[in-house]
Amino acid sequence: MDIEIGAEAKDKSFNRRVAITVVALSIFMGLCGVKDGNIVQAMQQAQSDGVDAWNEYQATKTKLHIDETAQTQVRLLALSAGARPLAAVDVEVLRLGTEIAKYKAEVPMLKARAEGFSARYDALNVHDDQFDASDALISIAVSIAAVAALVEISAALWASWAFGALGVIMGLAGFLGWSLHSALLSKLLG
Template sequence: MDIEIGAEAKDKRFNRRVAITVVALSIFMGLCGVKDGNIVQAMQQAQSSGVDAWDQYQAARTKLHIDETARAQTRFLALSGDGRAAAPEAAEITRLDAEIAKYQAEAPALKSRAQGFQAQYDALNVHDDQFDAADALNSIAVSIAAVAALVEIPAALWASWAFGALGVVMGVAGFLGWSLHSAFLSRLLG
């Protein structure tokens, strides 16, 4: 009878470790999931703002091209026999010159703004990858812990802890904004 009680106590200790592992990793996965969702929303906003900025840049460049063409045509058509433009045409050329200068000044700022949104998206994507890796590693850890509980093999629980530790490191890196990034995992999961 003492042997049965000793075996039962050993099973309970092992199962408690498995249960604590599963609970701790599940809570951490939930927190990571919330943060990852917020990052994905920020990525979508940055991408949308970037598309809008690139559209504004392209519109400014298109208007610049149209005004440059209109200026050249107006100048060509307005030339009188003595090589000078008449007053209405000269006013139009002056107006087009002002528009051209405005678009030439505006385009670099719009381009820089669009590139800024792209950089913001890229930075957020690194952290999204970290949370994705944490989720994958922690899911593997929970699965191995479940198997460890069924087969009662301590090595399986240790493997679960190893995957869980890697998952926690990746999740903490995402929360703290560290630049820790696994290109291999990103390619594998991306």
């Protein structure tokens, strides 16, 4: 009977380690999921702002082109009308010149702003990938832990811990802003 109690105690100890593993990894995965959701929202906002900024840049470039063309046409029409341009033509050429100067000043700022949103999106995407990798690795770890509990093989629990540790590292990289990024994992999962 002592042998049976010892075997039963061993099973409980092993199952406790499995249960603690599953609970700890599940809690960490839940926290990572919340942070990842916030990152995805920030990515969507950056992408939306970037699209708006690129549209504004493109519209300004179009207005610049239209005004440059209009200015050239006004000058050509004035030249074909006679040697001396009319005062109204001078005023229009001056007005168009002012608009052209304004657009030329705006274009580099709008481009830099749009590129900034693109860079923000890319930076956030790195952390999103880290949380995705963490989620995948921890899911694998929990699955292996479940199998370990069923078959009661310590090697399976160790494998679960290895995958769990990698998942926690990737999750911490996302939380702490580390530049740790698995290109292989992203390529496989992306």
